[in-house]
Amino acid sequence: MGLRRVLPLALLSCAMGLRQRARALAVRGGALRGGFAYGGQKKPVFYDMTHSNNAARVRLWLRLVDPSLSKQVDSTFITYDDLRSEEYGRLNPLRKVPALVRGDGGTVFESDVILKYLEDLYGNNEAMTPDTAEGRQVMNLFIRIHDIYISSPNCSADGFCHSQGAMYLSTKWHGARRGMDIATREAKIAEIFKQLTWLEANKVDGPCLCGEELTLADLTWMPTCVFMEFLLPRVFGWADPFGDASPFPRLAAWYRGLLERPAFAETRSEIWNYWVDMEQKGQFEPIVAEITAAPERKWTYP
Numbered sequence: 433m434g435l436r437r438v439l440p441l442a443l444l445s446c447a448m449g450l451r452q453r454a455r456a457l458a459v460r461g462g463a464l465r466g467g468f469a470y471g472g473q474k475k476p477v478f479y480d481m482t483h484s485n486n487a488a489r490v491r492l493w494l495r496l497v498d499p500s501l502s503k504q505v506d507s508t509f510i511t512y513d514d515l516r517s518e519e520y521g522r523l524n525p526l527r528k529v530p531a532l533v534r535g536d537g538g539t540v541f542e543s544d545v546i547l548k549y550l551e552d553l554y555g556n557n558e559a560m561t562p563d564t565a566e567g568r569q570v571m572n573l574f575i576r577i578h579d580i581y582i583s584s585p586n587c588s589a590d591g592f593c594h595s596q597g598a599m600y601l602s603t604k605w606h607g608a609r610r611g612m613d614i615a616t617r618e619a620k621i622a623e624i625f626k627q628l629t630w631l632e633a634n635k636v637d638g639p640c641l642c643g644e645e646l647t648l649a650d651l652t653w654m655p656t657c658v659f660m661e662f663l664l665p666r667v668f669g670w671a672d673p674f675g676d677a678s679p680f681p682r683l684a685a686w687y688r689g690l691l692e693r694p695a696f697a698e699t700r701s702e703i704w705n706y707w708v709d710m711e712q713k714g715q716f717e718p719i720v721a722e723i724t725a726a727p728e729r730k731w732t733y734p
Contacts, residue, residue, distance in 0.1 A: 476553075477506045478546070479523065479531040483706035485596070486543040486583055487530040488655035488699050489648070493547055495695035496646065497559045504554065526588050544575055547648055560647050571642050574631070574649035581627050582656060595620040595627075596656060599663040600710075604718035614722060618729045621668060624660065625733040628673065632680040639689050650686075654696060657687055658703040667716050668723065669732040679734045 478494070480487045494502050514520050515527045524531040524541040532540040532549070540546050551557055562568050585592040590609040593601055598620035603611025612620075631653070636643040641650050657674060664670040671677045678684040690696040710716070723731050 474535050474537075475504060475506050476535050476550075477508060477533040479520070479529060479533075480507050480509050481511075481529040482509060483703050484529045485655035485659060485703065486528075488703060489543055489651040490530055490532075490546050490550070492651045492654070492695055492699055493550060493560065493648070495698070496651075496693075497555055501554060505550070544579055544648075544652070547651070551648065560645075560651065562642060562645070562647055567642060567647075570636060571647045571649045574634075574641055575652045577627060577630065578649075578652050578656065581623060593620075595623045596659060598624070599659060599667060600707075600715065600719070602715075602718040602722070605715050614726055614729065617719075617722070618726075618731070621731060621733075624664075628660075628680055628683065632683050635682050635686065639686065641686060650690065654687065654690055655699060655703060657683075658700050659707070661687075662704060662707045663716070666711070667719055 478490060480491055491507070494505060494507070510520065510529065515529070520531070521527055523533060523539050526541065528541070530541070530543050530546055532546045534540060534549075540549055551559055551561055555561070562571055580586065582595050585594045585597070593610055593612060597610070598612065598617045601610050601612065605611075631641075635641055638644045640646050641653065660673050665672055671679070673680055674684040674687040676684075691700060723729070
């Protein structure tokens with residue numbers, strides 16, 4: 433390629449980079465107001481649910497990346513009734529949270545996609561994404577393990593649920609559409625222990641999952657760990673998975689360290705208080721009765 437062609441391409445690349453950087457800095461600095469984000473577009477709208485671990489990772493990002501950023505994204509908390517509405521079905525055909533409406537009106541669903549879109553749009557892929565290929569690979573693997581083996585049923589048909597659902601879903605409380613048989617529950621509880629064991633062994637040295645700095649992997653796993661902290665001891669007789677007697681000491685130290693940060697402590701409180709309310713309403717009683725009647729099966733780990 434000749435020098436005459438290389439120089440214009442280099443200048444164009446430089447200009448595009450500077451424009452992207454300026455856009456990110458303008459948003460981070462809180463200079464854009466009046467219901468519009470960059471380029472005169474409307475603000476994105478994020479659809480959240482207080483106790484949703486998958487939505488909470490996006491909520492955490494908005495709280496952590498920069499205080500002014502929350503003013504650039506409108507957040508709306510919805511209910512299970514909203515999920516069933518035709519209006520919400522147009523935003524997320526799976527009728528789950530979270531969902532995001534972009535500033536240009538396009539819709540985005542799946543929490544990891546939303547998170548990486550916001551990281552790209554506002555954080556210039558720098559806020560909570562490692563700066564090396566190896567760091568990004570580790571982060572993405574941690575996220576994928578969580579999303580495939582813990583938080584997703586990988587099928588949207590009735591009768592399928594994620595591994596995490598074994599901790600709190602039952603046919604008696606939720607109906608056949610979201611319930612499961614006892615063998616399935618046992619297998620999914622074993623899967624949770626298996627993946628926590630893997631994460632314990634593969635966590636990078638340092639205060640965060642990938643080392644010294646927060647990444648999207650920390651935001652992904654932490655809200656789900658609140659579920660585990662609340663439900664596994666109460667319903668299945670585990671020791672606190674993140675307490676002093678945890679079989680996962682490296683994860684326990686990581687989790688307790690995150691809770692020293694106000695954004696993580698606030699998010700934990702929101703999720704925890706929801707489960708307190710559901711425990712008082714009796715949501716877990718059918719599961720406790722089910723596993724009490726099947727002592728030959730393994731419910732408590734290790």
